[in-house]
Amino acid sequence: MLQMTSIRGTPGGRRNRFRALALIAPLFCLIVAAFAVPIGAVLFYAVDDREVSTILPRTTAALAAWNGRELPPQAAFTAALVDAGEAYEVHTLHRAAERLNHALPGFRSLLMRTGRAAARLDHEGARAALVTLDLRWGKLATWRTIKSSAGPFTVRYLLAALDLDLAWDGTITRAPEDRRIYLAFLERTLTIASSVTVICAILGFPLAYVLAHARGGVERLLFYLVLLPLWTSLLVRTAAWVVLLQREGVVNGALLAIGLVREPVPLIYNRFGVLVAMTHILLPFMVLPLYSVMRSIPRDQMRAAGSLGAAPAAAFVTVYLPQALPGLGAGCLLVLVLAAGFYITPVLVGGASDQMLSTMIAQFALGTANWSMAAALAVVLVACVFLVLPLYARVVRLERLRVA
């Protein structure tokens, strides 16, 4: 702020300011074009609901004034028949069918069948024709689903990501108990991520201390040992843990050989395996910020505290730890955020009850191609991570954070 004022105050300040902005413009454009826009666009899928009304315009218009209590008027049936037929011809009907199928399973085949048959059906007696074609056209649920999918925006997917149901008339209820799933996944994701963070902090702190206080060759060697895993593919490191921890693996072999256990211990495909592998992968992200902060702490301070009568433990807690705290905070934040988005490691070394939210997101994005649900879950995950930020700011005073 001070610098900006001084630039403004000098003659030619405006030109300099323009230059300064021009210099950061490429970076700014890159961030906007490569991160903000695509991520925003993807997250927009969570609320975007224009497809059905674009593809079935007459039907959604005919249902706009419908009260939803008894079957809609003949005009709606005719509209549905015309819309389905036209959209089928131009290969867009499947998109509406897919969206409606999210809300009511079975809608895909119903609509596609209707589209295929539309040309040969009687448009005058559309109601009878449709109900004869498929009984579901005579059900309220079918029409309510179309009405509630008329867009342009919906919170259905965001609510579903929180185990809430949105009824056709806008009432929100908790999903029935046997259908709740995502909150449990979210809780598990946050539990695993924070466990990994704590373990990384416990292991990383002494390691960073040794690293920061070692000299010459030893320091270099230790530094390479910390960095080495970062240069190896994540997949390779995860696969290495499979080799080490499996039933006939290296660790179990050693335990059996020295007689510590009689039977191989289950070390993988459970929570233990996930925590070990994730901690190993994320440890450098804890050690590096800690190391850089610890290096900047003058060593004389500890000696001074000692000569002033503080016991080593007291000197550590009152002099060293508070100064190392920003590094610890930065490390924890990095590890937590990275861990919350982990995907492939839990898939490969975890059991059925160790899968994280990202697994679900991947399945929706790649498998069932329900991008709205994938985006909604991503929004929830991002929101949770953002909620953690102020908490950190309070604990470690984020503004004093020095990472570099």
Added chain:
Amino acid sequence: MRRFLHFHYWLGSLAGLLAVTLSLDAAAARDFTIASWGGATQDGKRIVYFAPFAEEHGIAVQEGVYQGGWGQFRAIQETGERPWDVVSVEPAEMVRGCEEGLFKRLDWSQIGPADRYLPGVVHECGLGAFVSAQTVGYNAELIGDTRPTRIEDFFDLDTWPGKRGILDRPKPTLEWVLLADGVATKDVFSVLRTPEGVDRAFAKLETIKPELRFWTAGAQPPEWLINGEVVMSQIFSGRVANAKKEGRPLEQIWDRAIVYLDYWVVFEEIKHLDDAYAFLRFFSDPRRQVEYAITQLPYGPISQGAMELIPAEVAAVMPAGDNLATAHWTGSQEDIDFWIDHNDELTERWNRWKAQ
């Protein structure tokens, strides 16, 4: 000095822009590209089909990896890009892509006549790629004295205690679970269409749930069986055959094996249409399919006259002949209709059930 700096700054930006434009251009003018399932099956296809085809036709052939499901096709539909020309897919995806105008309705004068192929492998948008099967495998050295013979044994924890590997998705695993629960293969979908039928499948799985280990990649089950991580696992038949070739003590039971028929499909609106048809013609030569079965993975051919050329000892480990006496064929119209409607819903339930 300052101007010099400026000059470089703008030059840099320009170069960056140019690079982006060029790479977009390069994408538009890409080589003929075939996508398949990756892993061992694609390695085999490269040796027997892709590389010899590229050489014979004097063109470059690029490869892509299709991960299953509809996500990648959805992205292709959304962007209008055509990263691939030809891809091998399961029947439900073929039918869906055909109906949605993503895959080309094949011109059989280019690859026909249709009676060159086995019955059932010719579809308006697809040509069968190969017949594969999913069986139950076990490790002969670790299974103990009694060997399993039926899929019911997969659920028998008293005789064979220990972990079981199972394919991590409802399609077609729920069908298979119903078979193991005594449903006849022809009745599977009429049962699965009712809520009680779905409950029944999940209840059956529930009986062995603590022992289940879920796999997503075909390479996992053989690894687990060899290491004693599981006592039995659903497994692709070719993986067992190849493990045996390498001297591993794996065996499989063919009782009610799940049989898959993959299809080659060609995208609409591609520049390499002639290459695509040339590739399908190249592929349809029975001798190449025989070579694939013998030297790569012992999966079934799709052209008439190919099976007769395969030696008996290879045929014995293939999804063919007596091995398929009780087989459960996927890909029927009933199957496709069911999963197109219910895959989303049942995948969600599958995940929920797994996590509980």
